[in-house]
Amino acid sequence: xxxxxxxxxxxxxxHHCPLCRHARKKPDSFxxxxxxxxxxxxxxxxxxxxxxxxxx
Numbered sequence: 001x002x003x004x005x006x007x008x009x010x011x012x013x014x015h016h017c018p019l020c021r022h023a024r025k026k027p028d029s030f031x032x033x034x035x036x037x038x039x040x041x042x043x044x045x046x047x048x049x050x051x052x053x054x055x056x
Contacts, residue, residue, distance in 0.1 A: 010048035
């Protein structure tokens, strides 16, 4: 049985979150600006996703 590390699990949560997906696709939208400017600084899932999949 393979053990999933915490960073990959956090990144998966963000990667499949509808709001985060919208923010990554359309960073200039209202939701995108809120997610990128305010939420991203405090969200460990967003940070893990950026570390694993790269910053845009």
